[in-house]
Amino acid sequence: MAIQQQLIQWASAATLVTAVASSANVWAQDAHSYAKLDEVTTPHLELDLTIDFAEKRLTGTATYDLARHGEADSIHLDTRELRIHKTEVWQDGAWQETAFALGEPHETLGQELTVAIGESSDKLRIHYETAPTASGLQWLTPAQTAGKKHPFMFSQSQPIHARSWIPIQDTPALRLTYNAELRTPKGLLAVMSADNSLSDNRDGSYSFTMPQPIPPYLIAIAAGDLEIKSISDNVAVFAESYIVDEAAWEWADTPAMIEATEEMYGPYRWDRYDLLVLPPSFPYGGMENPRLSFITPTVVSGDRSLINLIAHELAHSWSGNLVTNASWRDLWINEGFTSYVENRIMEALFGERRAQMELALGYQDLLVDMSRLAPEDTVLNIDLGTRHPDDVFSNVPYVKGQLFLVYLENKFGREKFDAFLRQYFDDFAFESISTAEFKDYIASNLLAKYPNVVSMDKINEWIHQPGLPADAPQPESDAFAQVEQQMQRWLKGGKLQTAEWTTHEWLHFINNLPLDISSTNMQRLDKDYDLTASKNAEIAHAWLKLAITKKYEPARERLRNYLLTIGRNKLVSPLYRELAKTPENLKWARDVYQQAKPGYHPLTQSVNEALLYPQN
Ligand SMILES: [Zn+2]
Numbered sequence: 001m002a003i004q005q006q007l008i009q010w011a012s013a014a015t016l017v018t019a020v021a022s023s024a025n026v027w028a029q030d031a032h033s034y035a036k037l038d039e040v041t042t043p044h045l046e047l048d049l050t051i052d053f054a055e056k057r058l059t060g061t062a063t064y065d066l067a068r069h070g071e072a073d074s075i076h077l078d079t080r081e082l083r084i085h086k087t088e089v090w091q092d093g094a095w096q097e098t099a100f101a102l103g104e105p106h107e108t109l110g111q112e113l114t115v116a117i118g119e120s121s122d123k124l125r126i127h128y129e130t131a132p133t134a135s136g137l138q139w140l141t142p143a144q145t146a147g148k149k150h151p152f153m154f155s156q157s158q159p160i161h162a163r164s165w166i167p168i169q170d171t172p173a174l175r176l177t178y179n180a181e182l183r184t185p186k187g188l189l190a191v192m193s194a195d196n197s198l199s200d201n202r203d204g205s206y207s208f209t210m211p212q213p214i215p216p217y218l219i220a221i222a223a224g225d226l227e228i229k230s231i232s233d234n235v236a237v238f239a240e241s242y243i244v245d246e247a248a249w250e251w252a253d254t255p256a257m258i259e260a261t262e263e264m265y266g267p268y269r270w271d272r273y274d275l276l277v278l279p280p281s282f283p284y285g286g287m288e289n290p291r292l293s294f295i296t297p298t299v300v301s302g303d304r305s306l307i308n309l310i311a312h313e314l315a316h317s318w319s320g321n322l323v324t325n326a327s328w329r330d331l332w333i334n335e336g337f338t339s340y341v342e343n344r345i346m347e348a349l350f351g352e353r354r355a356q357m358e359l360a361l362g363y364q365d366l367l368v369d370m371s372r373l374a375p376e377d378t379v380l381n382i383d384l385g386t387r388h389p390d391d392v393f394s395n396v397p398y399v400k401g402q403l404f405l406v407y408l409e410n411k412f413g414r415e416k417f418d419a420f421l422r423q424y425f426d427d428f429a430f431e432s433i434s435t436a437e438f439k440d441y442i443a444s445n446l447l448a449k450y451p452n453v454v455s456m457d458k459i460n461e462w463i464h465q466p467g468l469p470a471d472a473p474q475p476e477s478d479a480f481a482q483v484e485q486q487m488q489r490w491l492k493g494g495k496l497q498t499a500e501w502t503t504h505e506w507l508h509f510i511n512n513l514p515l516d517i518s519s520t521n522m523q524r525l526d527k528d529y530d531l532t533a534s535k536n537a538e539i540a541h542a543w544l545k546l547a548i549t550k551k552y553e554p555a556r557e558r559l560r561n562y563l564l565t566i567g568r569n570k571l572v573s574p575l576y577r578e579l580a581k582t583p584e585n586l587k588w589a590r591d592v593y594q595q596a597k598p599g600y601h602p603l604t605q606s607v608n609e610a611l612l613y614p615q616n
Helices: 002-013 017-027 241-250 256-264 308-315 328-351 353-373 396-412 414-427 435-449 456-463 478-491 503-511 520-529 536-551 555-567 568-577 583-599 604-610
Strands: 039-051 058-070 073-080 085-093 094-098 100-102 111-116 121-129 139-141 152-155 176-183 188-190 205-214 221-224 225-232 233-239 274-277 292-295 323-325 432-435
Touching: 017 188, 039 111, 039 221, 085 100, 085 111, 100 414, 111 121, 176 188, 176 221, 176 308, 188 456, 221 328, 233 241, 233 256, 256 308, 256 328, 256 414, 292 308, 308 328, 308 353, 323 328, 328 353, 328 435, 353 396, 353 478, 396 414, 396 456, 414 435, 432 435, 435 456, 478 503, 503 536, 520 536, 520 555, 536 568, 555 568, 555 583, 568 583, 568 604, 583 604
Parallel strands: 039 176, 233 274, 274 292, 323 432
Antiparallel strands: 039 058, 058 121, 073 111, 085 094, 085 121, 100 111, 139 152, 152 221, 176 205, 188 221, 225 233
16 A cells, blocks of 8 residues: 555656656557557647538648657557558658558548658658548538538547547547647638637638647547637637627636636646537537537527536546546546536536536436446446447446545545545646556545545445446435426426426426326426427427327427437437337438438437437
8 A cells, every 4th residue: 555655646746757657557458549659659749731621621731749668660540531642751851751551441440550650750740631421520511500601610539530530549548739730711710629819810721739738539620600709818609600699698607617616626727718619410518629618509598507518518627638538448537527527516606406406417317328228338447348439428427427426525525525636636637547547546545545434345336337336326406306296286287386497497397207198288388388499409308308209299390390400419319219119200200310411410420320220
């Protein structure tokens, strides 16, 4: 134990030597990358790219600094569907062409790119172009945007899609800084997960710097007809004009969220924090691209009820972006910590009642997921093999990970647990860590420090066993208990008192209606509260899902419209899954899907095609 403690102290000194030594442990562990970080790493990238909307293609160069750790005379990079034109190394004061080879395509991993780098060159340049079908990019025609005049493109690199638009050592165990030069058609604004300018100049030529070392999955790009609206000195919204004012109003609490998080977990280390509103086809709720979170427009609800998503993406500035999972098996280290911090931010700003409702809603979602997942996929330190991480996406790393930390907070008390977390963010700042490293760290810095509170066996149960431990927290909410009482009265013909209800209470109400609810009661609810027409994307989702199950036909047209206009996978795939349960609905869903498909992101397409065309 003493030795362990000493090792951790050396690591906190964060000298280059200990950083390399501690990272070496995680370098061999990523089954989702061809990179061999123990031989050579790429600590800095210079991108020079032209964004070609007509051809749906990026063309240009990626130039890397090389840091050698072994004897290797070649480097192994990840690619997917890239066309490599030429590779060069910087040798004797000039660029010299060098040999490269592309491996056989692998369905999950893409293609290994091996480049000869000699024994002493310290720079590598790759000339390449992307495919129109790049899995990490979406290209929208002007007709698919809100403004209808200009095209839009954006990236989603997490987990292993950076390789579809940059030849790269695509493992989160690597950290690199980057600069970029981008060219777009005149009039469009390009942005990146870097130092975005607030200037209005749209001459089609843009430069970026990301001075903090980040994992490759956080390199991000977008371009479109964007406007900028500042919320404070260091927070602004980038969005198409139709929504820029609404989004800036919706997210006005962001600066206060930053302050609250700094108070709890130490400084925000990324300079600005801006928010980019993506088109409705964005497949996720949000993506924590550093300095510029990418956000779905479906959380601009007009009543600030869904801003826990902003708290979530902001929380990643500590958990995920600052301290990063070393491989996708360790995703809970990103998402469990972030879900926990998100809820703490919500509590700090809006009080315990709201935070508790959100925790309870997450817990309900987790139980639903756990009931459909194979037991081995409910393990935090999941064994992915070489399965695509996208195919195993669930609430487990998020909510089970969060409950693990809530459990620890309850056991050790908030004061001690907060101090532990703050130190953890400091000790591993700008590093990538594995589950094994986390276990060593918590053993020394929490369990041994306060003995006989939580055993290592219990930690192992949380991290390595399926399902939830018998003594796991079971979040409940008083507010929801009241909703359930009202529901019982309402089912017997009584009136609902909804004046004080927030989105959370509505979601709990709809999600917990009895499955044998009568069609008369469905109509009564819809008539009194206009649920089919709800402008809140989450409430509409819950209602439409129930409407499918209950064959409530008045909601059919809204359902069609919803599926045609929203591409956020969390909101559409449960609807397709529900529709796929009966032959008539499946036929109808396939028709709608085919119409919606051109507007869906590649990820949304692949997930929902698996639901609607399972024989493929
Ligand atoms: Zn997250």
